[in-house]
Amino acid sequence: MxxxxxxxxxxxxxxxxxxxxxxxxxxxxxxxxxxxxxxxxxxxxxxxxxxxxxxxxxxxxxxxxxxxxxxxxxxxxxxxxxxxxxxxxxxxxxxxxxxxxxxxxxxxxxxxxxxxxxxxxxxxxxxxxxxxxxxxxxxxxxxxxxxxLPGLTVRRHRHFEALLAKAEPLPPLRTAVICPNNAASLGGALLARRHTIITPILVGDAGKIHAVAAELGTDLTGIEIIDCPQHAEAAARAVALVHEGRADAVMKGNLHTDDMLRAMVDREKGLRIGRRLTHIFVMDVPGLEHPLLVTDAAINIAPDLATKVDIVQNAIDLAISIGIAQPRVGVLSATETVNPAIPSSIDAALLSKMAERGQITGGFVDGPLAMDNAVSVAAARTKGITSEVAGRAEVLVVPGIDAGNMLAKQLSYISHAEAAGLVMGARVPVILNSRSDSSMARLASCAIAAIHHARMQEAAE
Structure with missing residues (x-):
């Protein structure tokens, strides 16, 4: 001007x-x-x-x-x-x-x-x-x-606010919370309960759970508590609640992710449904017009092509649940051209072709894309890339867990994003938060799980 x-x-x-x-x-x-x-x-x-x-x-x-x-x-x-x-x-x-x-x-x-x-x-x-x-x-x-003149970005998480507004009218999601024996995990579950998003079933050391509740000044009257002092025992019991039809979701509390996942991938008693379990960050980045999904940044360390197919499909399914009708999936690499010396660029090209052939459904998939031309239309134009995804990606598929973890944490700590975490590929949504997550991140994770569960229920009817 x-x-x-x-x-x-x-x-x-x-x-x-x-x-x-x-x-x-x-x-x-x-x-x-x-x-x-x-x-x-x-x-x-x-x-x-x-x-x-x-x-x-x-x-x-x-x-x-x-x-x-x-x-x-x-x-x-x-x-x-x-x-x-x-x-x-x-x-x-x-x-x-x-x-x-x-x-x-x-x-x-x-x-x-x-x-x-x-x-x-x-x-x-x-x-x-x-x-x-x-x-x-x-x-x-x-x-x-x-x-x-420099622009201004308000550190406000409007996408999560919209998801909360969408989740609160839904029936509360019956959620088995595993080992909620610290303030963050118990407080997050109780916060989601106050927002009518979940009905928690607390599975863990009952004595520790009551002690934390006392520290928080919270009354647990009316909330079911199942006493399982050991982490492995609590995780197995939470999985059993799903099989018994008493829980529609599982939520990680104060235990190691591996201890929780071990019960879920058990061949006989676990929650797997054929796909690999994959983790998805749903990120609310201030100034960005849409939620941004980053996957997989927490479970699959160095995924092969078959695992990446599940990573992409799970992310598309979740993106649709939260309101992105045809998700644009950018498969990231260090370059936007296929380079035989960079395996992630080859995988990205194959995933793009598989989507074209209907082996991945529900969204647009393009790759390889470098980070800049995945999220910046100007960068994509400069490189001469024309596609439905380039410059407008709503889902970012990373080459491995190290890249995903760094990307998600950069968005959180430098771009002031809030990050909700969900594991897909199981019989029910698995709410997975970090110990350092804010109350908004925990609340949004529960909201996304409830919204996804409601869509799956509607599709099954």
């Missing part, structure tokens, strides 16, 4: 400028962070007046800043200095409202410009602000490209 100003001698009475701005929840978060005004009336999701409803009301200073913006960018434009402002606020706007700001020159004297200003709500023409502002006109001509 090119910004250009108007010198005093070029202005005339009646000159007008207008701008339309959709006020979003992110705008209110940014305004609160920048000003330090955390009035709950203005913070999305909070109830500031006790009526039981979140207001997300636009601050009056934000409305006034819309006037300042149009003065500094359009009329008179860059180089002004504000001398005085006088506003009346007749109405209130909220996140989601489109606001129209208009300024009109009403006075010109000795380099001073007086302008009438008003802000209205577009949908009903309700006036939000009206008043007068005086500015010193710019002294020199100025023309600048404003696109050089």
């Amino acid at each position: 090119i910004l250009e100003n108007h010198l005093f001698e070029t202005l005339k009475l009646g000159d007008t400028a207008q701008a339309i701005r959709l006020c979003t929840a992110d705008d209110l978060y940014i305004f609160a962070a920048a000003t330090g005004n955390h009035n709950p009336l203005h913070v999305p999701g909070l109830d500031g007046d006790g009526d039981g409803q979140a207001e997300a009301m636009v601050p009056t200073a934000f409305a006034a800043s819309l006037v300042t913006a149009i003065l500094g960018t359009q009329l008179p434009g860059p180089g002004i200095m504000t001398l005085s402002q006088s506003y009346d606020f007749q109405g209130r706007a909220h996140a989601g409202d489109e606001l129209v700001t208009t300024v009109t020159v009403t006075g010109l004297e000795n380099g001073i410009v007086t302008l009438a200003a008003r802000v209205i709500r577009e949908i009903d023409k309700k006036q939000i602000l009206s008043g007068t502002v005086r500015v010193q006109a710019p002294a020199v001509s100025y023309r600048v490209d404003s696109s050089t």
Whole structure:
């Protein structure tokens, strides 16, 4: 966007400028962070007046800043200095409202410009602000490209919020929680219960579970607890609950992943259904328009081609469950061309061809793709790659566990993503969280499991 100003001698009475701005929840978060005004009336999701409803009301200073913006960018434009402002606020706007700001020159004297200003709500023409502002006109001509300004990304996890909203009306998922004997694992299960997403069955050392509950100040009345002091015993009992029809999901608590998976892959009593068990991170990356799935970053160390077929198919199935109708799957390698010296590039090409031939179904699969041309349309164009997936991948299939683990943790710790974890390929969803996961990550993992289970139930009927 090119910004250009108007010198005093070029202005005339009646000159007008207008701008339309959709006020979003992110705008209110940014305004609160920048000003330090955390009035709950203005913070999305909070109830500031006790009526039981979140207001997300636009601050009056934000409305006034819309006037300042149009003065500094359009009329008179860059180089002004504000001398005085006088506003009346007749109405209130909220996140989601489109606001129209208009300024009109009403006075010109000795380099001073007086302008009438008003802000209205577009949908009903309700006036939000009206008043007068005086500015010193710019002294020199100025023309600048404003696109050089840095952008802002709000660290907000809107995709997980949407998944929670989708999961909460579903019937609670009966979930066997294995060894919830520390604050994170028990607290995560109880949080999901409070959100009506799961009905937990706590399987582990009953004494330790009650002790942790006491530390958390939580009452476990009404929650079934099955006393299994040993980790292996608890994992086996949780699997048995699935076979008995008493549990529709399994959730990892405070035990090693290998101890949990050992019970699930048991040939006679496990939960395998023919596919390999594969782990999928569903990541909510701030600023990204869609959830991003990364697989496999936790179970299969160096998967061969047959295992990668299951990794891809499991990821497609889960992506469809969370609302991605035809998932775009980018199979990653170090290069976007097939190189016989790089085995992952060969596997990627074969997976792409297998999807074309219907051996992998439900989504678009393309590879090999390097990370940049998998997620950046500009990078894909630069490399001359044209496909349904290139630059727009919603699922990233990594060559091995080391690459997947590094990618997921980079997104979490550098890009501030939240990561939900689920194991697919079993008879029921397996909720798998890290000990360091936040409460939002644990809650989102339960929500995704509930949503996937509901879709599978619907498909089976």
